[in-house]
Amino acid sequence: MWANENRRLQYKIFGDVVTCETTYRTNLYNMPFGLFVGVNNHFQSIIFAGVLVVDETEESFMWAFSEFLRMMVGVAPRTVLIDQNKAMELALNSIMPNTAHRWCKWPVLKKAKKTLGPLYSKKSDFSLEFHKVGNSMLTVDEFEEGWRMLLEKDKLQTHPYMTRLFEAGRSGRSHISKGRPVIKAR
Structure with a gap:
């Protein structure tokens, strides 16, 4: 997982709602690639962080969400938009219990x-x-x-x-x- 200081600053300002999506093994490493994305005040998409995970299991998502929170100094978004991935739902319930998550x-x-x-x-x-x-x-x-x-x-x-x-x-x-x-x- 990676994010830089500029991404953390953007998250601090615009991180109320985050979309978390994974592309399924479409990269060179044949691993799910995830992005944590928000929208700025100009309605432009902004990337807060990216992650490569081994698989799309609850454990992998728990690690990814924990690392995301660590990188964003422990501040959880108010809402996370996800697809209908049950493992992602369960991980969010565990790692960010006070964050609403919604199906896109x-x-x-x-x-x-x-x-x-x-x-x-x-x-x-x-x-x-x-x-x-x-x-x-x-x-x-x-x-x-x-x-x-x-x-x-x-x-x-x-x-x-x-x-x-x-x-x-x-x-x-x-x-x-x-x-x-x-x-x-x-």
Whole structure:
């Protein structure tokens, strides 16, 4: 893992929300490469730190998050955006228990497109309703009613991916917000 003094200064100023993503073995060393990224006051992405890990296990992520905190003098971000990586979720719960972590919307939608196939196309009613439920519902009751209607209309009550998304929400871990929407993972 590495970060320099300039990256630590940037983190001190802009480190409230951090995205942590790994690319899967796309580098010369065939190892997952991770970046801790934020956004500055000009809406530009800024890299706080980079890390090569042996694998994407809970233990590797625990080490990576611990090292990140050490490099950032023990100051945890308020929110970490992640994909739907369970090992990363568990490591964050352990290392940064007071930090909210949320699922980035982009991987959620990418996986929805992959798992739902033609049902989730740009021109489908399902896609429009799915986005409406995710982006426009203001209360828990509105969300749950919209979700129920969405599943009933397309007979998706037992679809594994849709069930997982809903269960994340039922356990208090789900949230899609406006702007750069995310689904909360905690």
